[in-house]
Amino acid sequence: MTYCVAVKLNAGLVFxxxxxxxxxxxxxxxxxxxxxxxxxxxxxxxxLSAGNLSISQSVREIxxxxxxxxxxxxxxxxxxxxxxxxxxxxxLGAAVRHVYDRDGESLKRAGVDFxxxxxxxxxxxxxGMRLFQVYSAGNFIEATAETPFFQIGESKYGxxxxxxxxxxxxxxxxxxxCVLVSMDSTLKSNLSVGLPLDLVVYEADQLKSDRxxxxxxxxxxxxxxxxxxxxxxREVFDSIEHPTWDGSxxxxxxxxxxxxRALKKxxxxxxxxx
Amino acid sequence: MTYCVAVKLNAGLVFxxxxxxxxxxxxxxxxxxxxxxxxxxxxxxxxLSAGNLSISQSVREIxxxxxxxxxxxxxxxxxxxxxxxxxxxxxLGAAVRHVYDRDGESLKRAGVDFxxxxxxxxxxxxxGMRLFQVYSAGNFIEATAETPFFQIGESKYGxxxxxxxxxxxxxxxxxxxCVLVSMDSTLKSNLSVGLPLDLVVYEADQLKSDRxxxxxxxxxxxxxxxxxxxxxxREVFDSIEHPTWDGSxxxxxxxxxxxxRALKKxxxxxxxxx
Numbered sequence: 001m002t003y004c005v006a007v008k009l010n011a012g013l014v015f016x017x018x019x020x021x022x023x024x025x026x027x028x029x030x031x032x033x034x035x036x037x038x039x040x041x042x043x044x045x046x047x048l049s050a051g052n053l054s055i056s057q058s059v060r061e062i063x064x065x066x067x068x069x070x071x072x073x074x075x076x077x078x079x080x081x082x083x084x085x086x087x088x089x090x091x092l093g094a095a096v097r098h099v100y101d102r103d104g105e106s107l108k109r110a111g112v113d114f115x116x117x118x119x120x121x122x123x124x125x126x127x128g129m130r131l132f133q134v135y136s137a138g139n140f141i142e143a144t145a146e147t148p149f150f151q152i153g154e155s156k157y158g159x160x161x162x163x164x165x166x167x168x169x170x171x172x173x174x175x176x177x178c179v180l181v182s183m184d185s186t187l188k189s190n191l192s193v194g195l196p197l198d199l200v201v202y203e204a205d206q207l208k209s210d211r212x213x214x215x216x217x218x219x220x221x222x223x224x225x226x227x228x229x230x231x232x233x234r235e236v237f238d239s240i241e242h243p244t245w246d247g248s249x250x251x252x253x254x255x256x257x258x259x260x261r262a263l264k265k266x267x268x269x270x271x272x273x274x
Numbered sequence: 275m276t277y278c279v280a281v282k283l284n285a286g287l288v289f290x291x292x293x294x295x296x297x298x299x300x301x302x303x304x305x306x307x308x309x310x311x312x313x314x315x316x317x318x319x320x321x322l323s324a325g326n327l328s329i330s331q332s333v334r335e336i337x338x339x340x341x342x343x344x345x346x347x348x349x350x351x352x353x354x355x356x357x358x359x360x361x362x363x364x365x366l367g368a369a370v371r372h373v374y375d376r377d378g379e380s381l382k383r384a385g386v387d388f389x390x391x392x393x394x395x396x397x398x399x400x401x402g403m404r405l406f407q408v409y410s411a412g413n414f415i416e417a418t419a420e421t422p423f424f425q426i427g428e429s430k431y432g433x434x435x436x437x438x439x440x441x442x443x444x445x446x447x448x449x450x451x452c453v454l455v456s457m458d459s460t461l462k463s464n465l466s467v468g469l470p471l472d473l474v475v476y477e478a479d480q481l482k483s484d485r486x487x488x489x490x491x492x493x494x495x496x497x498x499x500x501x502x503x504x505x506x507x508r509e510v511f512d513s514i515e516h517p518t519w520d521g522s523x524x525x526x527x528x529x530x531x532x533x534x535r536a537l538k539k540x541x542x543x544x545x546x547x548x
Binding site: 154156157159160161163164165171173174176177178180181185188189190210211221224225228229230232233234235236237239240241242243244245 | 448
């Protein structure tokens, strides 16, 4: 599997991906799932992909040459000349459909779902940042202030901390920390997600990023975060009172009377019901 | 959906279930997913169920009258007279197969999977405690010291804290706190899991339990835990350094040279590839 997450903040965008790919548990490999498209000063885009690796690799390969026709000018729109991130996302959707047209029928015959999901975000000079999640059908949705992050792949383990922390006002470095904690929880609980990680932090309106890092076992920040988070989480856990079963103010009231009888079958079996 | 979790410790067993059932998002109801079978001093068993509600309700109904033949004595084995939890789990497996024989074909015609999963644990006088996870086919696996907990339903959100805390030596009340934190994370991130919760704490060799509680919105312990956990988690998160991008000891080393070029596509598109 895979775990990728991207966040859209007022201050910028943060992208994080793992790099484990597996076809069954005995065929595990490392593949990068992030790619950055940058024309400094003009456009910055980042693409994260999950799902069938042959599909996502094909989409990434095609994406650089894929084009849509502009209905007004009849000119070709590519991710390199699109005037908006929305148009660039349409080009990405078209690339997904292109791969479907090429491979979909054969995959179906082989019993393989056409399964790919992508997160695509960035900024083109002249408009604000945008962040999209693109589905297997090439359609897509956009992140909003109410839903400022997208996750693809093994998303559930790492969702609670994002739900607790991320808002559009979260500062960039705090969001970077948060997605790394989210990834750490996922790594802890799911073998199919693995290091190294690729992290991109994009500051609004820069139209380029120098904060592109590959995080492996030896990365001092991620090691610190992993150890500190695990240890402090444990301290917090230990600091919360255990439940008590008497009358004190945090006691768990014991169930009595009919509520208790509804849950509990006591003693001998009923007569045969069926 | 549903979230149920059960833990087997040296000190006893802990069972927790939510009570939300949904058939699509506009048909949400409250159904209890826990049932306790107790003959004080002789046997204590607890069953948690997830999956198709009509199946799990039928299994629970049948379970009290289901019987297997003992091949040696030709006597009927039920959950009320089984000499071991293993035999009781076999009776439960037989009840699942009984419902499959009755409903499986009709469900298949209606395009509905025969989907049910259960956690079943407890103790029969004369042997140790045991905890099983029972599948749709009526087969089952048993918890061990290495894998002391089972989860069914929406299990991923709440798994990281269990992975971090639970070992066979965890005290009972600490385990009760841990499954409640695990449930709290699940409630936070998934609408299809909801209050009230049913919690059972069983102390080894008691062959009965008085710690059976229903936890709703007003439960003071769960409210305290929910608020404290959320707030302290946030404090821990805030206490961890943000990543820095310079040369300090926890810095995230920036990617340079070929590694960076491998991730980044700069500027103009390649020639047409396809």
